[in-house]
Amino acid sequence: MKAVVMAGGEGTRLRPMTSSMPKPLLPVVNRPIMQHVLNLLKRHGLTETVVTVQFLASLVKNYFGDGEEMGMELSYANEEKPLGTAGSVKNAEEALKDDAFLVISGDALTDFDLTELIEFHKEKGALVTVCLTRVPNPLEFGITIIDDEGKVERFLEKPTWGQVFSDTVNTGIYVMEPEVFDYVEADVPVDWSGDVFPQLMKEGKPIYGFVAEGYWEDVGTHESYVKAQADVLEGKVDVDIDGFEISPGVWVAEGAEVHPDATLRGPLYIGDYAKVEAGAEIREHSVIGSNVVVKTGAFLHRAVIADNVYVGPQTNLRGCVIGKNTDVMRAARIDEGAVIGDECLIGEESIIAGTVRVYPFKTVEAGAFVNTSVIWESRGQAHLFGARGVSGILNVEITPELAVRLAGAYATTLKKGATVTTARDHSRGARALKRAVISALQASAIDVRDLENVPMPVARQQTARGSAGGIMIRTSPGRPDSLDIMFFDERGADLSGAGQRKLDRVFSRQEYRRAFPGEIGDLTFPATVFDSYTGALLRAVDTTGIADAGLKVVVDAANGSAGLVLPSLLGRLGVDALTVNPGLDEARPTETEQSRRAGLVRLGEIVSSARAAFGVRFDPVGERMSLVDERGRIVEDDRALLVLLDLVAAERRSGRVALPVTTTRIGEQVAAYHGTQVTWTTTSPDDLTRVGREEGTIFGGDGRGAYIVPEFSGVFDGSAAFVRLIGLVARTQLTLSQIDARIPKAHVLKRDVPTPWAVKGSVMRRVVEEAGDRSVDTTDGVRVVEPDGRWVMVLPDPAEAVTHLWAEGPDDASAQALLDEWSEVVESAGR
Secondary structure, X not given: OEEEEEOOOOOHHHOOOOOOOOHHHOEEOOEEHHHXXXXXXXXXXOOEEEEEEOOOHHHHHHHHOOOHHHOOEEXXXXXXOOOHHHHHHHOOHHHHOOOOEEEEEOOEEEOOOHHHHHHHHHHHOOOEEEEEEEOOOHHHOOEEEEOOOOEEEEEEOOXXXXXXXXXXXXXXXXXXOHHHHHHOOOOOOOOHHHHHHHHHHHOOOOEEEEEOOOOEEEOOOHHHHHHHHHHHHOOOOOOOOOOEEEEOOEEEOOOXXXXXXXXXXXXXXEOOOOEEOOOOEEOOOOEEOOOOEEOOOOEEEOOEEOOOOEEOOOOEEEOOEEXXXXXXXXXXXXXXXXXXXXXXXXOOOOEEOOOOEEOOOOEXXXXXXXXXXXXXXXXXXXXXXXXXXXXXXXOOOEOHHHHHHHHHHHHHOOOOOOEEEEEEOOOHHHHHHHHHHHHHHXXXXXXXXXXXXXXXXXXXXXXXXXXXXXXXXXXXXXXXXXXEEEEEOOOOOEOOHHHHHHHHHHHHHOOOOOOOHHHOOOEEOOOOHHHHHHHHHHHHOOOOOXXXXXXXXXXXXXXXHHHHOHHHHHHHHOOEEEEEOOXXXXXXXXXXXXXXXXXXXXXXXXXXHHOOOEEEEEOOOOOEEEXXXXXXXXXXXXXXXXXXXXXXXXXXXXXXXXXXXXXXXXXXXXXXXXXXXXXXXXXXHHHHHHHHOOOOEEEEEOOOOEEEOOOOOOOEOHHHHHHHHHHHHHHHOOOHHHHHHOOOOOOEEEEEEEOOHHHHHHHHHHHHHHHOOOEEEOOOOEEEEOOOOOEEEEEEOOOOOEEEEEEEOOOHHHHHHHHHHHHHHHHHHOO
């Protein structure tokens, strides 16, 4: 006997899940519903099957093919237009006309005994046998009444409660003789229950009903879809689960990685090659698809997650459905009944209320509260650029496809034949993505100078030597799973705001330029990059007095690319230097604050035991440096800024220094004492380096280990700051602790207050209102200066749902009180 699987419905009640996927392909415990149906048919010997398709038919055909992989023979009957339940089967008449056949829906989950149904049909000599089952709520189904012999007496489609006369409903599973086709008109919409069966009963034809025992669920709503998953996990339906039951009710498929410190409370399912990190908690009735990543601190309960989904740290997903290729970012919450379509981005700390539908390809911005469905528009598409280039999690937000499109957009903003310098850090992810970037640039008629793995200051300096711009790919500081794609202008500085907007515009419109065959760009690998860099550095920075001072220093390269330039630099500098951690470590392309701190402690021990003048530790890309004094004590970054400022200003006695507005006002006192001036900038690195390039600027720093040496370049450069520091210490004949001791102690405290995106504007308005008659500085955010000189600064974060606050007072208690006062202002305005 042959079977017919009806797989042409649109599944409109299941949107947005069915917006880009036909209902029969919706996964139930990581297998399409229709695959469970085909397995049931095969189990009962019905291996020759015709599949009727209409909506997104190609997706069904591509997935199942000819059925060979399942050990079945599948053919397809395609409807050009919807023909109804009977019309679609009539469309397959040619393949079914020789013998009795079974009709079954491709989107209902069941384990009925089809062999018993077929035997009943033959025993009764029926023209049609309708498979029936009993349900507690028959309103959504067709009610069927049968007599003691099983003969159908009455049908009623989708009754009201006033019309309900039975709990026995039609499951849409039938066994039929080919003569039934005589009652179905071709190429017009015809239904079995509404059109054909009443006519057969009118003529007295033998229509029987078979009440089946077992499980049956018409997966027609989101509630029934989630229920079907739970029922499979509870063992209420006899279907195959693809995986291993590692403990009662906990199913894990092949290749999945579950950390021993993850919490699993079954019944649940984790698909093949999924990864569940330590600290994640997955509870009852959750289904995790293939290649899903569940990060530390995530909580899932009754959540159904499709394939290739990223579930970020501290997320909370309860009773929801997440479509494939969707990214749910850090601390997002999705409540019970919500459904997220395919390929969406749910931003950090956003909240999706229950019953909300987010349709495919939508973006919900970080911190948003969404309580109505997102169907047509994105809710606040995030800006492409963050604080330092385009940043995101590798292979989640930053993918090879994105890198190609970004590079193509950047190339389109430049002239054909222009040269772009590319570079990377020592991570594998950066290496892989840089190759994609280079290919896209060359395909857009751009010549590429590839520096490979170099410190970021070297990449900037080489970009400034004749390139139209540059691209550097590095691991995001402190986030080993993330990458930054950084764009430079012709001077090696970060791309300006105008340049970013131009690139963003080309990227969003997808107006990429492509080269003709003869215009494909060249790829070159410049030699002697490090010698060129160190030669230029030593010519620009004053190194007099170093050779005579007899200084001994300890330099920690932190296993990063900064170590690549040190042999050339230290050899030509003529200083007694002990280098530690010079080798590259691909497994540690960045460092956490804890590992950085531990490294500085070890550096301090070495400096103290070696009786060195001081120690320097570079960040992994050589952009920043941290200091340890001659006693082995860590000089905090904000304090190190004042030490260098004091040294530079004391030697120069004129000019100006560039400092962000969050810097302690003691910096202004130090500069003024030595006859120099401070130019206050925003907290943006781009603004700080802009001032650093201006005539008359002698120094700049951000208070976090990044320094500008204007006589060499206008960008952050750890190596240049190191060379300048050695020269200054050699000439001043003072130790770092002596310099530090003569600078007043600062009392600046910082706090971050969570702030939903929707209220950031009202928060800042409230801050200005609360300032009243006090002095207000709006260089960046709002800085309120008290009459006694204390100040607080309130700055909304451009990329996260957070407001930053800084406060300074004559002592920590005073600064803390000011911080508490204004934190309450921000929090109350955001409620």
